[in-house]
Amino acid sequence: MLEFPRWKVWLVTLVVALGVFLSLPSLLAGTPYADRWPAWLPHDKINLGLDLAGGSHLLLEADARDALKQRLQGKEDEVATELRHDPRIDISDISTAGGRLSFLVRDPTRLDAAVERVRKLTEPLQLTGKRDWDVQVVDSTRIVLTPTDSGTVQALKSAMGVARDVVRRRIDPGGTKEITVVTEGSNRILVEVPGVENPDQLKKLIGQTARLEFKLVDLEANPADVQQGRAPPGSQVLPMVDGTSFVAVKRRVMVAGDQLTDARQGFDQDGRPDINIKFNTAGAKRFARATQENVGKPFAIILDDKVLSAPNINEPILGGNAQITGSFTVQSANDLAVSLASGKLPVKLNVIEERSIGPDLGKDSIHKGVIASLIGTIGVMLFMLVTYGRFGVYANIALVVNAFLILGIMALFGATLTLPGIAGFILTIGAAVDANVLINERIREEIRRGRRLLDAVETGYREAFRAIFDANVTHVISAGIMAFFGSGPVRGFAVVLLIGVVTSVFTAVYFTRMLVALWLRRARPRELNI
Amino acid sequence: MRHLKLVPDHTNLDFMRWRNLAVILSTLLTIASFAYTGYRGLNLGIDFVGGQVIRVTFVQPVDVEQLRGRVLNLHLGEAAISEFGGPKSYQIRLPKPQGGDAQANVVANQVKQLITADYPGARIDAVETVSGKVSEELASDGAKAIIFAMIGIAIYIWFRFEWQFGVGALLTLAHDVSMTLGFFAFTRLQVDLNVVAAILTIVGYSLNDTVVIYDRIRENLRKYRKMAILPLLNLSLNETLARTVVTSLTVLIALGVLMAIGPEVIFGLAIAIFLGVLIGTYSSIYISSPVLVWLGVTPDSFVRLDDKEAAEKQPA
Numbered sequence: 001m002l003e004f005p006r007w008k009v010w011l012v013t014l015v016v017a018l019g020v021f022l023s024l025p026s027l028l029a030g031t032p033y034a035d036r037w038p039a040w041l042p043h044d045k046i047n048l049g050l051d052l053a054g055g056s057h058l059l060l061e062a063d064a065r066d067a068l069k070q071r072l073q074g075k076e077d078e079v080a081t082e083l084r085h086d087p088r089i090d091i092s093d094i095s096t097a098g099g100r101l102s103f104l105v106r107d108p109t110r111l112d113a114a115v116e117r118v119r120k121l122t123e124p125l126q127l128t129g130k131r132d133w134d135v136q137v138v139d140s141t142r143i144v145l146t147p148t149d150s151g152t153v154q155a156l157k158s159a160m161g162v163a164r165d166v167v168r169r170r171i172d173p174g175g176t177k178e179i180t181v182v183t184e185g186s187n188r189i190l191v192e193v194p195g196v197e198n199p200d201q202l203k204k205l206i207g208q209t210a211r212l213e214f215k216l217v218d219l220e221a222n223p224a225d226v227q228q229g230r231a232p233p234g235s236q237v238l239p240m241v242d243g244t245s246f247v248a249v250k251r252r253v254m255v256a257g258d259q260l261t262d263a264r265q266g267f268d269q270d271g272r273p274d275i276n277i278k279f280n281t282a283g284a285k286r287f288a289r290a291t292q293e294n295v296g297k298p299f300a301i302i303l304d305d306k307v308l309s310a311p312n313i314n315e316p317i318l319g320g321n322a323q324i325t326g327s328f329t330v331q332s333a334n335d336l337a338v339s340l341a342s343g344k345l346p347v348k349l350n351v352i353e354e355r356s357i358g359p360d361l362g363k364d365s366i367h368k369g370v371i372a373s374l375i376g377t378i379g380v381m382l383f384m385l386v387t388y389g390r391f392g393v394y395a396n397i398a399l400v401v402n403a404f405l406i407l408g409i410m411a412l413f414g415a416t417l418t419l420p421g422i423a424g425f426i427l428t429i430g431a432a433v434d435a436n437v438l439i440n441e442r443i444r445e446e447i448r449r450g451r452r453l454l455d456a457v458e459t460g461y462r463e464a465f466r467a468i469f470d471a472n473v474t475h476v477i478s479a480g481i482m483a484f485f486g487s488g489p490v491r492g493f494a495v496v497l498l499i500g501v502v503t504s505v506f507t508a509v510y511f512t513r514m515l516v517a518l519w520l521r522r523a524r525p526r527e528l529n530i
Numbered sequence: 531m532r533h534l535k536l537v538p539d540h541t542n543l544d545f546m547r548w549r550n551l552a553v554i555l556s557t558l559l560t561i562a563s564f565a566y567t568g569y570r571g572l573n574l575g576i577d578f579v580g581g582q583v584i585r586v587t588f589v590q591p592v593d594v595e596q597l598r599g600r601v602l603n604l605h606l607g608e609a610a611i612s613e614f615g616g617p618k619s620y621q622i623r624l625p626k627p628q629g630g631d632a633q634a635n636v637v638a639n640q641v642k643q644l645i646t647a648d649y650p651g652a653r654i655d656a657v658e659t660v661s662g663k664v665s666e667e668l669a670s671d672g673a674k675a676i677i678f679a680m681i682g683i684a685i686y687i688w689f690r691f692e693w694q695f696g697v698g699a700l701l702t703l704a705h706d707v708s709m710t711l712g713f714f715a716f717t718r719l720q721v722d723l724n725v726v727a728a729i730l731t732i733v734g735y736s737l738n739d740t741v742v743i744y745d746r747i748r749e750n751l752r753k754y755r756k757m758a759i760l761p762l763l764n765l766s767l768n769e770t771l772a773r774t775v776v777t778s779l780t781v782l783i784a785l786g787v788l789m790a791i792g793p794e795v796i797f798g799l800a801i802a803i804f805l806g807v808l809i810g811t812y813s814s815i816y817i818s819s820p821v822l823v824w825l826g827v828t829p830d831s832f833v834r835l836d837d838k839e840a841a842e843k844q845p846a
Contacts, residue, residue: 051795059664203635351635352661361585361655365793376787380780386534387776420724423788423796427803430784431735434777438742441773448539467745470690471738477686478679478734482727485675490727493799497731530533 004517012514015506016401022408046410048194049418049492052366054359055194056202057488059352060167062160062187066348068147070211071155072096075121075133075145077253079103082117089114092233094251102144111137118143125150156187159346164189167349169342170205189349199356209304209348210339212257212324214287217298217310221248241306241326249300249307254290259283263340265333268325273333275324277340284320292316301326303336369422376426377403384433388440391530394515395436398507402432405503406496415499418492428500434471435508438464444530453528454520461513468509475501536779537772545767545815546760549823552816560705563712570715575722576658578672580665582624583658584641589651591617600648604640615794619655626662635659672726676707679733687737687744692832694825695744699737702817706736706809713805719798728802735781735803736810739774740818746770747822748832755829763819778811 026046028034037043050057076094079101083089090106091114105114115137122133122145132151136144147155160183167189168181180192196202218235226248231237235248262278279287290299291313300310301324308326328336381399384392406425410417443460451459475497483494576583594611597620601609607625614621627637638657645652660668680703688696707729714721746766754762782804789800 061663200635200639351659353664354659355656356658357656358654360587360653365795368791368793372788372790372792375791376784379783379787383776383780383783387536389533392533419793419795420727420799423792423799423803426784426788426792427731427735427781430781431738431777433780434738437773437776437780441770441776444539444772445769463749467742470687470745471741473686473690474683474737474741475734477682478730481675481679481682482730485671485678486723486727490723493724493727493731497734 004514004521009514009518012511016404016511019401019405019408019503022411023404023406026407026411042411044411044414046407047414047416048362048366049416049421049489050192050194050355051357051419051489052362052417053194054357054362055192056196056199056354056356058191058199058202058206058354059184060189060191060206060349061352062156062163062189063348063350064156064187066209067156067159067346068099068152069096070209070346070348071147071152072099072101075101076251077256078121079118079145080252082121083114086110086113086117089117094234100144100146102138102142104142108141111140111143115143118145125154153186156347160187160189162343162346163349166343166345167191167206170338171202173338173342188352195359196356199354203351203354204335205338206345206349206351208336208339209345210257210336210342211304211344212260212340213302214254214256214290215249215252215300215302216254216290216294217300218248218250219297238300238302238305238307241303241308247300247307247310249302254299255279255283255287257340257344259286260340263337265330265337266323268323272325273328273330274326275328275333275337275340277322277324279320279322281320284318287320287322288316288318291318365419365422369419373422373426373429377429380430380433384436388436389529390519391436391440391443391512391516394512395433395440395508397515398436398512399429399432401511402500402503402507403429405507406499409499409503410496415495416492417496418489420489420493421496424493424496424500428497428504431475432500432504432508435464435468435504436512438468439509439512440530443528447528447530453525456528457516457520461509465509468505472501472505535772536775541768541771542764543768543771544764546764546820546823549816549820553820556705556813556817559712560708563708563715567708567711567715572711572715572721573718574669575720576623576660576665577723578665578669578721580626580660580662582627582638582660583656584622584624584638584645585614585619585655585657586622586645586649587616587619587653587655588649589618592620592649594620597622600644601641604637604644606637606640615797619794668723672723676726676729676733679730680704680707683733683737687741691744691748692827694822694827694831697825698744698818698821699740701821702740702810702813703733703737705813705817706732706806709809710802710806714802719801722798724796724799725802728799728806731803732806732810736806736813738777739811739814742773743767743770743814743818747819747827751827751829751832757829759823759827763822767815767819774811774814778807781807 022042022044025037025043028037029045073096076096080094083091088107089110091103092106094103105111115135119135122131122135124131130148130150132148132154134146134148136146138144164181164183168179171181171191171193172179178194180190182190184190191202191206193202218232221232221235226237226246229237229246231248234251236251237246237248239246259279259282260277261280264276266274266276268274295313295316298310298312301308308324311325377399381396384395388395406428439460442464443456446456446459479494479497479501483491483498486494598609598611601611601622606627610623612621613619622641624637638659642654645654680700683703684696684700687699710729710732714725743766746769747763750762750766785800785804785807789797789804792800
């Protein structure tokens with residue numbers, strides 16, 4: 001019992017000192033002393049969860065129907081572009097109804113050539129040997145592309161990756177804020193933005209798919225038919241953004257938003273807000289050719305299948321710069337510019353969970369939590385003191401060290417402290433002394449049985465350890481499961497419990513043992529008052 | 531200096547004398563808890579049924595009936611308004627909006643506008659919206675987590691001790707969890723994600739006492755090979771009684787403070803663990819230990835066959 005080599009003493013002291021130094025930046029945060037913290041010491045601080053710092057938490061889910069729709073639309077553009085390379089292939093009656101892309105090949109002798117070109121547009125999937133689209137010929141005239149199940153899974157996966165990046169760019173165009181944007185499961189994105197109390201603005205930015213297309217207005221369509229929703233072949237009917245009327249536009253896309261390099265909010269010559277966009281080289285070329293060929297005709301600016309405006313092409317637009325006009329406010333023009341510049345969302349995202357906490361409530365919670373922690377700790381320490389005297393003091397020193405170690409480790413790993421985490425902290429304080437209670441009661445017992453002092457202390461530590469170990473494993477099991485299943489605040493609680501289990505075994509068993517050994521060696525007491 | 535000894539030295543209570551009565555009472559209470567929870571249901575928060583909660587702190591206490599009337603005039607469905615951490619703070623709870631999730635935003639904004647217009651200076655503390663889909667998942671994840679934790683711990687106890695002890699641990703946990711749920715059903719306290727976290731904590735902590743007592747029972751089974759099981763259990767319980775009392779008190783001190791002056795949001799969590807510790811202390815004595823008697827634990831349970839053979843081979 002008395003053997004406690006000097007190097008071990010130094011090692012334990014080092015760990016304790018490290019815990020104190022690591023936890024101080026977090027404890028001093030917000031006080032005047034924070035500035036005096038030497039620059040060469042660690043600076044990592046514990047993150048505060050949204051429930052303490054205030055902010056918005058949004059859980060977004062991909063709209064499966066929209067994902068399919070966008071995929072079909074994309075494939076339609078691809079197929080139409082590909083088949084245009086062979087002027088002898090003339091297609092018509094393109095439809096995306098029923099979750100499939102189908103079209104007629106006018107000249108049956110060109111059918112095989114068309115199928116071959118379409119097949120080239122499908123891709124093999126890893127491992128399965130299948131392709132992402134199934135190409136079939138129906139009635140010897142019609143080609144039908146059906147998305148395969150594994151293709152859909154694959155497409156969703158890549159769409160979610162793109163969507164995550166787009167969401168991040170939209171919320172934080174400068175890339176400077178401390179925001180969390182992560183995919184969860186196969187079809188969800190979690191967004192956490194500290195400090196944003198009102199998430200409406202966020203939701204507006206995320207809610208827009210921002211699929212921008214320029215298409216020619218079909219002037220030959222019968223206006224009465226158009227208002228009934230009927231379009232001539234090769235055209236489609238789209239609503240105006242204000243919902244008042246419908247416009248028939250050619251299905252063929254002149255140029256699309258994915259060929260933009262920049263979008264900024266500006267003003268038109270009458271001082272109304274608009275958006276200035278800039279195409280990349282390929283986009284600029286396409287736009288120049290399309291406007292050259294159609295001077296004098298109107299074209300539709302389409303955002304997410306709604307027509308924003310349909311201005312006339314007064315002259316060819318050759319420089320690759322254009323303006324999007326519509327009835328915008330400065331704010332909505334700015335939002336749209338951000339959305340366009342960040343790229344379109346490959347899938348529409350719906351908000352399925354939203355929690356926003358004001359910063360004042362968080363401050364209140366921290367304040368109350370800190371006071372409760374302090375009073376709770378003092379209460380436990382007093383109780384330990386009157387119950388075990390000197391051994392209680394050792395347990396109390398261990399308790400304080402434990403608190404520093406928990407905070408230090410949390411700071412080191414950049415863990416997040418949540419409101420339930422504070423409860424976990426207090427609970428750990430209350431439960432950490434359990435190990436000392438077990439040890440001290442065992443020592444009392446061994447002394448009652450007539451063991452000599454050193455022997456009793458030795459036996460107490462040895463015999464108590466088994467139960468301490470088993471009890472802590474049960475905590476680890478429940479806290480581990482909590483960390484696995486829980487999210488946000490609850491996970492924060494579990495993390496504190498898990499760290500507390502490890503540190504409390506160190507402080508309550510190893511650290512107090514050192515204190516006791518050093519005291520026994522120095523004072524050589526004849527009997528133990530415990 | 532004389533130290534505080536809540537349990538005097540040489541305490542020798544005959545715990546096992548009351549074991550049948552205690553077990554019958556506990557069983558009845560557990561069944562009653564289950565039945566009551568099933569019958570009345572739990573007061574589930576929006577985490578588990580979906581809906582919206584808006585928390586507001588007003589400048590001064592408000593007339594709740596008037597506020598309720600004003601919110602009802604918005605025709606958003608049945609609004610439940612309750613005090614939340616002080617006379618000026620209220621929680622307005624609204625059911626899932628009819629028009630789907632997109633509508634939730636509109637609803638929250640309507641209420642926010644109403645409050646800022648009619649109650650100048652009021653502070654919106656939090657707005658939470660949980661869709662039906664998410665709430666269903668949270669509920670099933672919570673239930674799964676509790677069940678997995680119980681089974682996981684029981685299996686660990688089985689490995690570390692013997693199968694009888696694993697069964698004892700599982701029954702103890704089932705008792706503690708159902709009593710806690712019964713308490714929440716009875717008091718109509720709201721059950722949210724934090725309460726599930728609390729129940730998981732109880733699953734870990736209520737077994738603390740059980741583990742300590744089991745460890746002592748195992749030690750005594752090896753030490754006093756001739757002692758009958760009932761006196762042996764009594765001995766083990768009495769030997770660990772001081773520790774049981776002291777530890778439970780330290781945890782209750784810490785949690786009591788948290789309940790009394792801690793943040794309102796985690797009151798449910800604090801009271802659940804507080805209660806769980808009390809129930810866990812009781813059940814570690816009256817559920818965990820009697821189970822061992824019925825499952826026929828004897829000193830032989832812990833002496834391996836090869837040990838016995840080795841003992842027999844040695845000349846006495």
